[in-house]
Amino acid sequence: MKQYTFFKGIHLKFIVILLLVIILAIQVFGAYFNRALESHLVNNFTRMLDQQAHLLAYSIQHELDKPYNEEEGLGAYEHIQFLIDKMFAAIPHAEIQVLDRNGVVISTNSDNRSIIGQRNTQIEVKRALLGTRDEAIRLHPKTGHRMKIMSIPIKVNQEVVGAVYLMASLEETYQSIAEINSLLVKGTLIALCLTAVIGVALARTISAPIKEMTKQTQAMAAGDFSKQVKVYSEDEIGQLAQGINHLSQRLSQALGEIEEEKNKLASILFYMSDGLIATDRKGRIILLNQQAEMMLNKQAKEVLGQKLSDVLDFPDEVQQDTLLFREGRFQVDIGADGQPLILEITVSPLHLDGEGQGLIAVLQDVTEREQLERDRKAFVANVSHELRTPLTTMKSYVETLISGAMDDPAVAKRFLQVIANETERMIRLVNKLLQLSKLDSKRFKLRLKKLDLHALIQETIQRFSFQLQERELTVKLDIEADLPPIEADKDMLTQVLDNILSNAIKYSLAGGQIKVTARQEGDQLKLVIEDEGVGIPKQELKHIFKRFYRVDKARSRDKGGVGLGLSITREMILAHQGSIEIDSDVGEGTAVTIRLPLQLSAREGAS
Ligand SMILES: Nc1ncnc2c1ncn2[C@@H]1O[C@H](COP(=O)(O)OP(=O)(O)OP(=O)(O)O)[C@@H](O)[C@H]1O
Ligand SMILES: [Mg+2]
Known part of the structure; x- marks a missing residue:
């Protein structure tokens, strides 16, 4: 958080602005006041001079109207001199001259009486003698004081008979103005000092809550909504403080809601299966x-x-x-x-x-779904193919028979035998398909019975004795004595043994041996059927239970296989809660290991 300093804060700005405003106001007021005061005082002074001059002119007009008496000379005007000395001496710092119609000074209040009898040739005098009142302000050549000069004509019956000339110092007036100005400056300085003091106090009352609000907003920005700003007043600053408190509450609420939504979204995203x-x-x-x-x-x-x-x-x-x-x-x-x-x-x-x-x-x-779909399509294609092959064969034989082969009994018999074989093959295929479909749909019911596996194996071998002999195969039995009876569906178990043994026979080389081993392993029976036949390439083993899968299609077909035997076997063993494994390699023979529980667990047993 930034440190608050006096020089950076609004404190100083406020005081400076306040002082500037006060200075500006006093400046404007002072300038206006000064001008008004000066013109007022100078006008007053001028008016006073004017009145005096007119009074004098009025008092002496008849004296001047008398015809000039050579004998008396200027002495004739003693009365005027008397008037000036007695009545008009009071005009402060003023020099009065009374002039005759020629502009000759006939009387003055000046100590310098030598000017009596001399002509006053000033422009104001000349203009007064022409009948026009005139005035001016000039600097005194000696003292440098500002002097008000005024001359008015003295008229009798519209005729100018002389003039009154007045020259009075304005210095006193300007002195007064200067004194008033100095008072004003002092007043200004005092006002500025007071303003500064008041400004500091005032700025504090404004800046203290603002400082607090600044701290609060900074805390809010950092995510802390726990504190509230103190509301000192009802004014705009107070309202701002209330606003910030309200904002803080709303913000904390909104952030809470956002957080909640975020968590919800996160858990949805986490737990969704897609x-x-x-x-x-x-x-x-x-x-x-x-x-x-x-x-x-x-x-x-x-x-x-x-x-x-x-x-x-x-x-x-x-x-x-x-x-x-x-x-x-x-x-x-x-x-x-x-x-x-x-x-x-x-x-x-x-x-x-x-x-x-x-x-x-x-x-x-969707791998599984797609895989199933692909398997389904492949299955349909395989079924169609497997059905079409015998059908095409049968069709061609039937056609040959119709077109004349029937007449030769030997040929006809051979052909009909082929047709019978193909029909047989088709029936086997359809039966297998039906069996698979039943196993898939789980609609079947296991007819469980205690079976003697040893006897069952022997029965199976018996059934295959013709093929075994034909291919010169020997079977070696290694069956544990006292093998406990196994709980199983007799038909299914028989078919399992049939399938495995038929494979062992089909894919064995002539003269080979088939070994059947049966052992008890805990609560399971382990049955291994090994042959010394062509074997299955290792990399093919993982596909071996797939429907219609045959390692060597041509050879398998020759031997009447369609590639469903192991699929059916596996389904049946699974139905008995057992397992089947095949271990083999090319030329190494094949070992099929089946494990079956002696007794099925309750749930499965009931199905
Ligand atoms: N003992 C074995 N020795 C060598 N190959 C075998 C053996 N058992 C199975 N196979 C191979 O596995 C394939 C699948 O066997 P499966 O029993 O499912 O089908 P099949 O014997 O060809 O036909 P089906 O049993 O339906 O009449 C066979 O085609 C064969 O290539
Ligand atoms: Mg088979």
């Missing part, structure tokens, strides 16, 4: 949830800021669309190492405040 990615208007990732991280197998920090299209490797046409921020749905496969990972991505525009439009992408892992 991945979610949001981008800015340039398509750069700005948010992704944990699911998206898991789907992409990347950490948020690795992909934040990267282009969505780069991270998800969009197809070209999608790239175009997403650049335009259109809605859309498409799939991408971002799987690695041959493992598919199909994501269905739904993009829609996202409106970002002030930043235009972004993009929101919802990611769904």
Whole structure:
């Protein structure tokens, strides 16, 4: 937080402004007052002089009107001199001259009486003698004082008979003005000092709450809404303080709500099963949830800021669309190492405040769904293919028979045998399909019985004795004595044994051996059927339980296989809560290990 200093604060600014205003006001007032005072005093003085001059003129006009008496000379005007000495001597610092119609001084109050009899040739006098009153202000040549000069004509019957000339110092008037001015300056200084003191006090009352409010807003900016500003008054500052308190409350409330919304959103994003990615208007990732991280197998920090299209490797046409921020749905496969990972991505525009439009992408892992769909399609294709092959064979044989082969009984018999075999094959296929469908739909019911596995194995071998002999195969039995009975569905278990043994026989080389081992392992029975046949390549093992999967299609078909035996076997073993594993390699023979519980757990047993 910045330290509050006197020189930076509004404190000083307030006082300076206050002082400037006071100085300006006094300046304006002083200038106006000065001028008004000066003109008032000078006018008063002039008026007083004017009155005196007129009074004198009036008093002496008849004296001057008398015809000039040579004998008496200027002595005739003694009365005038008397009047001036007695009555007009009171005019302060004024020199009075009475002039005759020629401008000759006939009387004066000046100590310098020598001017009597001399002519006054001043311009004001000349103008007065011409009948016009005149006045002027001039500097005294000796003292330098400002002098008011006034001359008025003395008229008798409209005829100028003389003039009164007055010259009075204005210095006293200006002295008074100067004194008043100095008073004004002193008053100004006192007013300024008082203003400064009051200003400091006043500024404090304003700045103290402002300081407090500043602190509070800074605390608010730092996220602390716990404190309230003290409201000192009802004025604007008080209202501002109330406003800040209100704002603080609202802000804290709003931030709380935002936080709550954020948490809600975060938990929604966290717990949603779909991945979610949001981008800015340039398509750069700005948010992704944990699911998206898991789907992409990347950490948020690795992909934040990267282009969505780069991270998800969009197809070209999608790239175009997403650049335009259109809605859309498409799939991408971002799987690695041959493992598919199909994501269905739904993009829609996202409106970002002030930043235009972004993009929101919802990611769904549809690998399983797609895989199922692919499997379904492949299954249908396989079924169709498996059915069409015997049908085409049968059709061609039937046609050949119709077109004449029937007439040759030997050929006809051979052909009909082929047709019977193909029909047999089709029936086997359809039966297997029905069985699978039943196992898939879980509609079947296990008819559980205590079975003697040893006997069951022997029965099965018995059934295959013809094929075994045909292929010169020997079977070696290694069955634990006292093998406990196993709880199972007899038909199913028989079929499991049939399938495994038939494979072992089919894919064994002539003269080979098949070994059947049965042991008890805890509460399970372990059955292993091993052969020394062609084996299965290791990399194919993971596909071996897929429907219609055959390692060598041609060979398997020759042997009448359609690739459903192991799928059915596995489903049946799973129905018995057991497991099946196949271990093999090319030329190494094959070992099929089956584990079955001696007794099924209650839930499954009831199904
Ligand atoms: N013991 C084995 N030795 C070698 N290959 C085997 C063995 N058992 C199974 N296979 C291979 O696995 C494939 C799948 O076996 P599966 O029993 O499901 O089908 P199939 O025997 O071909 O036909 P089906 O059993 O439906 O008549 C076979 O085609 C074969 O290539
Ligand atoms: Mg088989």
